Amino acid sequence: xxxxxxxxxxxxxxxxxxxxxxxxxxxxxxxxxxxxxxxxxxxxxxxxxxxxxxxxxxxxxxxxxxxxxxxxxxxxxxxxxxxxxxxxxxxxxxxxxxxxxxxxxxxxxxxxxxxxxxxxxxxxxxxxxxxxxxxxxxxxxxxxxxxxxxxxxxxxxxxxxxxxxxxxxxxxxxxxxxxxxxxxxxxxxxxxxxxxxxxx
Numbered sequence: 452x453x454x455x456x457x458x459x460x461x462x463x464x465x466x467x468x469x470x471x472x473x474x475x476x477x478x479x480x481x482x483x484x485x486x487x488x489x490x491x492x493x494x495x496x497x498x499x500x501x502x503x504x505x506x507x508x509x510x511x512x513x514x515x516x517x518x519x520x521x522x523x524x525x526x527x528x529x530x531x532x533x534x535x536x537x538x539x540x541x542x543x544x545x546x547x548x549x550x551x552x553x554x555x556x557x558x559x560x561x562x563x564x565x566x567x568x569x570x571x572x573x574x575x576x577x578x579x580x581x582x583x584x585x586x587x588x589x590x591x592x593x594x595x596x597x598x599x600x601x602x603x604x605x606x607x608x609x610x611x612x613x614x615x616x617x618x619x620x621x622x623x624x625x626x627x628x629x630x631x632x633x634x635x636x637x638x639x640x641x642x643x644x645x646x647x648x649x650x651x
Contacts, residue, residue: 455616466495471618486651488556489593498547504540508557511536512565512645514597516550533567553645563649570642574635588650592621599642604633612637
């Protein structure tokens with residue numbers, strides 16, 4: 452569990468970025484020696500060019516605002532809240548629009564995906580099923596609270612409360628049984644979560 456006030460925030464040419472989690476834990480983003488990294492960013496300029504990240508696969512999901520992404524010689528897309536785009540860090544990518552976004556970066560040999568979970572009322576079950584694991588691969592599931600307040604119950608015995616900006620990581624290494632994660636409103640108001648499923 453990483454609370455918002457425990458996260459590392461730094462400046463970049465287009466605004467502010469916050470590292471939510473990195474693997475291995477002693478990896479250094481500036482050295483590009485990670486297997487995977489999740490972060491959030493506040494893009495505070497109207498137009499910017501993404502930092503080149505050779506051999507890194509990227510997935511971006513918008514949390515607030517709208518962003519137009521233009522990948523030179525590839526595709527272009529307009530992203531609205533909770534829409535996402537997957538692209539290579541080798542590409543020349545230009546962004547237009549001031550947004551808050553969620554980023555998943557994956558080194559070679561790793562794979563992952565993002566899903567948005569919206570909770571208006573009641574309990575939402577997320578199942579970490581070993582049937583969906585790659586043989587011999589490690590697996591991590593990250594749950595990031597975009598807004599609202601959420602109570603997460605892991606396998607009926609561990610209870611955590613996520614506030615806006617908090618992230619919870621469930622490491623399912625050598626997963627041999629089904630793990631159930633229940634997420635529900637903590638204060639009866641609507642909430643949104645981004646779930647990142649990572650295999651490495």
